[in-house]
Amino acid sequence: MPGTVGRVPTPAGPVPGAPVPDAATAVGHHRWDGTTLGPHESWDPAVRAAVELVLASPAPMALHLGDELLLLYNDAYAELIGDRHPQAVGRPATEVFAEVWRRPGVGEVVEHAYRTGEPFLEKEIPLPLGHDTGGLEPAVYTRACSPVRDSLGRIVGVLSVVAETSPATRQLQGLSEFAAALSGTLTLDDVARVALRYAITSFDADRVSFAVDEGGSGGWRMVRRVRGELVDEADERLPPLWRRGPADWRPPVVVSARSGRAIFTDDGQPLREIAVDRHDQRIRALAAVPLRASVVRGGLTIGYRSAHAWSAPERALLAASAELIGQATERARRFETQHGTAQLLQRSMLPENLPGLPRLRIAARYDPGVDGNAAGGDFYDAFVLPTGDLGVVLGDVAGHDVQAAARMGQVRAALRALALNDPRPDQVLTGLDRLVTSLGAEAGTHELFVTVVFGVIDLDREQLTLASAGHPAPLVRCCSPTGEPRAEYVEVPLGAPLGVGYRPATRTVAFTPGDTLLLFSDGVVERRRQGLSHGLARLAESVAAAPSGDPRALCAVATAAVSGATEDDVAVLAVEYALRPSRSARMEVPAEPTAPSRVRHWMTAQLTEWQVAESVIGAAVLCTSELTTNALLHAGTAARVEVDLSPERLLVSVADSGSRGTVTRARTETLSSRGRGLGLIEELSDAWGTDPTVRGSTVWFEILTPPA
Template identity: 90%
Template structure:
């Protein structure tokens, strides 16, 4: 039968020659006389011998003594329980670990061994000894419990030995999470972000890198311990360094040879060091990706000597294999995606007309897949009468054939409008074309929804016709009143190709108003009614800071939360209260470009007598966007500024997604994430727009009244 502390036989005085258990730091120096155990020299000899073993061991050990399971443990165990030490010494274990002791497999194991004397061994167990630790910090242990007997053979406690398993064993358990994260990546940028984040966390490394071949050269992304990586950084592409085909970087050497290399102590990055982070690395493992269609490698490095164990090498090889598979998928996706999207956007207008009083902007986003060309299209063009024709439509289908038909429909609509701009007559002629194309293809499933309108600037009127398309939205902005959004009550009718009947609607379109045409991908979501999406869109448009068309396009595409499988197209036209002033600058891909942009923009806005507070914020934001465009696109950029009495709009456009940027140093631009944070803080609205070739990032700052 187990005995309590009081039943541990103690002599009337100290045992001759007895001494306290071996001093093991703070544990050995603890004042046991103030606990129920009493001074160690009065303990039973067998109990004192067990305490000697515990305190002398380097493995985490603890004694649970008596019916209350009073704790005595060594320094290794103290590190294990964190801030519970030293208060836990001599205290009941159920009280110290009150939050976890009742859990199955925790306190009941100790109690069972104490009652029955049966030893216990569990090879892999997650012990929540530090409940404040996150899920990634929960280690895996081997735990053993054995009964502790006194000199008379009675059970007076339990010896608990807890040994953390090899770190590589824990890391292997994270491979499934890593594989799941990689399965959601689409591009090489995504793969690099996930791989670097996993490698630096799982291996507790000081520096990790990911290298991949880039058609005659190499590009490499890295992360170092302690660098600032926030949510904004995760939205940006990684910082890629580029090198030639014979680049001596260990990652590239491993990728070219297909063999892993391990440096235990040395200067493995001396030849390619970009900064002190590279120079301080002494141990480095470089493992090839083992992919069939792409070459690359993953590296893990430490600032101190490190011996690469067999489990670590196995984990590195498994990780590199997962990254290799994801890299191949990403390379195929980028190739297919680029072809499909280039086809799609080559059929859309590359430039929208610029008119003194009408500001126009459009946005097109692919659906969830993003890999197939779609049938959404938009257009805006000046008619022979001087009016502006605007159109947005959707050809059924999400394949290359749908994109080709979209190009036919868009070209035919413009040709018909240039001959007779009346919206109903344009759609009648277009209906004949669609019916003819359907008969030619031998299908009755070819149909098109479209909304076409004509803006008469002089008469301040908007005439619309719709064939099965969502009703356009008008943002009304009367002087002195709050902006409001209302849908135009235009008869929708049937889509083209399935029995369109002509009908038009004419409404007032005075200065200050903005017209918004959109595809159904903007408002339709699974398990949500269409009315909900339409209401959310109207609310977002009415609540926008201004009627600027670019800002409204961004607000419209983000109005309804949730992913859509359909393409998204938006076209906005603002009838400005007064003409705006605009200027542009072509920015070469060279290190001095951001500085030149800052000087040019400061001079231009000062000449326009913009408030100094607006100039300062705008110049800072533009400098950040220009630097990012040159770094990530690698091509020349274009900066455009447009000033109206209500706001300043600045856009920075690049013309590609790959390339080489000539820079004085490759490790600069440390403010990437903070730069976007500044733009969010200093501007009233900002966003990104894909273009035919490249992308555009813009921001808007409302100007104070003069």
């Protein structure tokens, strides 16, 4: 082939009498070093894996690679394009299909997928793939286009699947939709959810499982789904129930992942050695395929309760699915590593514990923005002043990198030191402004600025004094014993951000029992293509409509008040001035099979002693037992149950401390599904949610108590 591949005129067809090579031969012998892609050996591993996937597939598939959309395809696709093969290999698709490329719905679809990363699916359309003379007769096709990404997640091409509409092509259509769903996953938990949901529906399987290695520890973890298992939207909020095993674990999915070879059983008892319940014991046919990822080891299984012969198309579809899962798994592993480091840095600079006062209940929440790999500059704090008052602060240092997080730590520490010396909010921010100006001069930049709001809550005077430096106005939820709750923004004089000319000013307002103060960052209310006023209005409406003024519940309400994804970090701090002091208790729960039972007995005794209504006790004990079971299963470590009772509501939280331990349990089949438990929590509680922590997570629920 000539060296100027992609610039030669469209050939009339193969040389008469010369044998036509198959697609794999044409691709292998093509001089790729004469194209913008360079030699095949230098291609990214993810791209090479996609090429192998296409060439091995019995379905018509093509890859459009690079900015020129250079064409590469398999034998089934070669049959569709007729005498354009083999000259089409390695040439821009715009030249191969020059006479039809600019027709509506032909070339623009591929170009749009490459440019935006958005997948495309169109059913039952006529595609002019062959020449007008001697080509294929008009037929109806289903076409799907999905972006192809390299190991760094960058779009490097487009995968096109084209086939005549038939029951078989519905699976190919599902494969394209599956690729699109995997492209939106960030963590291994996300990959597991998408992979299991796809596998059990696309293959109409009775049991599916997904396994991946634990990295440096040498162990494995596996998660499964069985037909009929209830998994609803509430269940999807919690991590999948991973089962963990040692490095020499013997489930077929792990054996396949370790060896790199697929295992197919048409009829037998493939799970007899590792069966944990009747679902495993009843499986007779099983396919286990490795992910074939370059860094992460893992596998996927599909199982049936009756004998099943694995056809060549099924095996090819399984291999293609495993390739897609493997790429997503590697991206997720990299993200989790970077994300964990960034978030550990971020959270290490935030207060580990918020103060507990008899009449003030405090809660905070921090969620990273879209790019969870970056450490942001959002921060919050709450601390008791020498006067006995409570100081509260929430701010945002410009930037989303390690330097921003480091400056955030400096600013937060300096603010607390200034407040402990002189707690007047305007004086605190004036001193902080000098620090930020100094840090900017030291760094040689004029782009260092900080927005912050600082307040002092005086319980004796029942008032709140605030000062703001360019930060969104705080929100106060007022709830009198007789009136409807309302939420109002405090009109604090809006000074310039620190570092760009802050001028001190304060505002003092009433803060009486029943009120809750909410401080928040702009990530809570700002969304693309939505005005700031819309976000502020939605936040106020949601806070006013909340079932109670409990600070933890309001933090969850605030972060979900405005629809749409945010590209900024989200920080919220809430302080409730309780009508009467609350009562609280906690229990440390060991990772033992009897733990849920012990929690039920402890909860019943504690709430009975507090004279809680029997209807509330029954609901609370059931919900707490379910959450404790979930925490022990998915974290595998000890958990902590905390109960807080006020005259208005009962708040229960269950916190785990990690995801690396092993739970010792005698029976597991009764815990195989969490959908029923979370459905009950959704039904029995007035509000519930999850709060991420540095290690592990906290799940909580709230039940309003009836009047005495």
